[in-house]
Amino acid sequence: MTTTRDLLVDTMKQLLWERGYDATSPNHVLERSGVGKGSFYHHFKSKKSLAIAAMEARADELITEFDTVIATTQGDWLDKVSAYLRMPRHALTGCRIGRIVQDPSVIDSELQAPLQRYFGALQQRLSALYTDARNEGKLSAGCQPEGLATATLSIVQGGFVYGRAVSQDQAVNDACESFIGLLASQRLN
């Protein structure tokens, strides 16, 4: 059973993905969800508060997806990272959460918080993964784990941006695949 509140959050998640924050209006949410204006402002005090709820939910969802891929993929660090980089992506729509970071309103610290949490969580996990690999002698000692983690997250975000700019839906995959090739050269044993 889906409550009205949950319906609003789910609808906002979808619209934030499709149109970002600034370009999504309360009216869009109402039209798509079928909820009335009175209900909207009964459950949430503003567009911003609904967006925050939606982004927190999205962050949780994506962190869980990441953890699942890493945990269920057999093999060494490169196999796990490759599995993450090869997850199916909606290339032209963009990252379900990274898509909104350039919206002017998102400089606001409350709106930015879920983004920081999401990227911070993945950065930590990837850093730990690369650090362990290096300590076990399976990753070239010349690599800096934090930098590699930042690059890993950046290649995905940048692949989305580039792909949308040139309208080529295979661009994210190309960028990721090329990055995997470079990472493979750092694999030892």
Next chain:
Amino acid sequence: MTTTRDLLVDTMKQLLWERGYDATSPNHVLERSGVGKGSFYHHFKSKKSLAIAAMEARADELITEFDTVIATTQGDWLDKVSAYLRMPRHALTGCRIGRIVQDPSVIDSELQAPLQRYFGALQQRLSALYTDARNEGKLSAGCQPEGLATATLSIVQGGFVYGRAVSQDQAVNDACESFIGLLASQRLN
């Protein structure tokens, strides 16, 4: 001597960088430039047409910057690409042109055209650079030049996105530096 038209284009270039397309209104342009509304619509028939002019000018500027760095940097392919990746960047504001690709209105083909031209130009140049390097035996034969070019452009765009998301202005540089480290492993001779 700067004409009113040029002043409008320059102001729009700046605002597209700071706020993107959808969040920039004609009134913003008028306030910052000191031009009147009548003049605006005398020189341009719409916000969109001014934005296209501004983006074309920006694309020209950035392509020229790229060509200059590549041409003036001494050394092999890795030195040239590294010099490009190490160019100073306004990390938290974003790429002067890539910054706007997620704006919903920019799915419009006329608005997208300058973006396609810019990224297409750099993609071609980088592909050629990597192809030549490989043919000369200076780049590992296992590398695919087009994929490497896509990854090179993506690492910059993604570094901007990641850096803004976590409010860390060194993130773009970290991502680029890490990518340079990976590229270095592909250098032969």
Next chain:
DNA sequence: GTCTATAGCGGGATAGAC
């Protein structure tokens, strides 16, 4: 909880005088 009505504001543009 949900509805309809209303409000104030800014966006994007047009009209016509100067």
Next chain:
DNA sequence: GTCTATCCCGCTATAGAC
């Protein structure tokens, strides 16, 4: 070429009835 006045619309709510 530039100015001011005006227009219609959608955004982000708020008010108060049901």
